[in-house]
Amino acid sequence: MSAEVKSSSERNIRARFSPAGILGKPFRGLILVSRKYGAEWWIMIAGALIVSFMIIVAVFPAVFAPYGPLDQEAGGQLMPPQPGYPFGTDNLHRDVLSRVIFGARTILGVAFAAAILSSAIGIPLGLLSGFVGGILDRILSLIMDSVYSFPGLILAIAFAAMLGPGVVNITLAVAVIYIPTYFRMVRGQTLSIREEVYVEAARAIGARRWVILLQYIFPNVIASVVVIFSINIADAILTEAALSYIGLGLPAGIPDWGMDLSMGKKFLPSGTWWMITFPGAAISLLALGFTMLGEGLAEILNPRLLER
């Protein structure tokens, strides 16, 4: 009994000092939501905040950046972080903060384009393969599985090396390795939804095959794709950064985090930590944001869908 009393008094204290009590009205809706649904909402909201902040920065870099990304007269050479240059400057007198800000646009653009491209290929193929079945399914699955069985980065390196540097080429290289992720997911879902009674019932009503595919199967598959999409972008960010880090990514004129990393690495032994730290932190933060968004969504949309 005493345990009950204690727990209820504890609850009172917690209620008084809860985030809702402290933050007050503006956040009450958000907090009520999170209390009702638990940790996954916090994860998703935190992820969404990081991601939207990064997207805003990437869309309007000129608003945030004090200098141009290629401006070689921004400051002194290899200046450590200080007022006016919060992230310091690099060996070519460029402002690191401005490079990080403009670099967000590159990496987000490539990651989004790659994810859209691979889903645009993977989803229809997965639907078709699961729905039609037979020999088409065998062939597509074989191709996709062989792509999937490569370590993603190695495959991306091979593609990037083959295509040469350039924004479009790096996007293609990243996109290719994620097609099977969508394909497998959508194909699996299609196979299971195809057997639902409402699909059979649709057939009995006289629905045509493409109507069944588009109206009955596709909408029921798409929810799980949203989750994959977000986690996929996080992965694509890391892949893009890795490619440009090893010099297979972009031509020199485009500000890019991966490239700055590899540049910063050269000056690290001489104690110039800021050239590598800030772009690296930006990469981690952005990937973390998308992962949190995706995992949070996965929990919220479907608790059984955490495997990827």
Add this chain to the structure above:
Amino acid sequence: MSETMQQTAEPVLEIRNLSIDYPISIGTVGAVEKVSFDLYKGEALGLVGESGCGKSTLGLSILKLVRPPGKITGGQILYKGRDIVSMRDRQILKLRGQNIAMAFQNPLTSLNPLFRIDRQFLETIHQHEPGINKSEALKLAEAILEELGIEPSRLYEYPHQLSGGMRQRIMLGLGLIMNPDIIVADEPTTSLDVIVEAGFIDLLNRLRGRYNLSILLITHNLGLVAEIADRVAVMYAGKIVEIGGADKIFHDPLHPYTYGLINCVPNIRLDQEELVTMPGNPPDLVNPPAGCRFSPRCPKVMDICRVQEPELKAPAAVQGTGQLSDQTSGAGSDTARRVTACWLYQVKGAE
């Protein structure tokens, strides 16, 4: 009852020697073997049998919905004289829903969960009549909902907002909206409770009278059959063993399997001491027993049963047990004709 049947003795569906096979790794399962029967206009025919006897496969085949690897390997399904088996896909799409509708076992999952009911009705209507405009189509849908005893405003809700009974009725409504002649109901009440089931039966009977619907009721629920069916076809191991008027089948079963099936139903009034069960299991359909397929389990088995297969025909004489009450085979009406596939009622040996 027999009077109304005699006036409308016009078959809408004739099934002739229909065979359906499922090839599996160890051989071929003959799920349906040379089945023939007629479904007349306005009648309700109950198709009963144990699980796995092929009755659902038979039901699906009428709309040509048998899933691969299942295949119709022979015979004909004549809808108003046109053979469904040899029809093109496009013609079958027209037939489905418009001429022949289907009600499924599981009403809880037979509606698309993501769309509101109105959209599902609109889609069905547009599938068959692309010209009809939206407000007219909605009016049709509302009318049919009213007919089914559901408030028209429920049309604008999602399936999960409706009860199981409502969903089953809406499924039926989707089937009925194009005014079909035939409705194939495959265990339509299995997942409904008895009260909802009773309501559903009433509804089916009412609709049948109103639209002159023919119903093929596939079930193992003999109570349901007794409630609705004019005639009953009994299926065993992919074959029809007996067809006859519902009264006759229930009160005077001829085939030993029918007899066993009816006696397996526990009866409240008769104070049975024990539940009667039928010995043995349904046969392996990959290697069916020689002769009559029921012979290994039959209490009245004779030598000939294990060797030669009996044909489905009118009973000629009764071997052994007493007399055949009021010779049912003739009586002028085609529809009341009684047939059974059992050596007990046939002249032995084909010469």
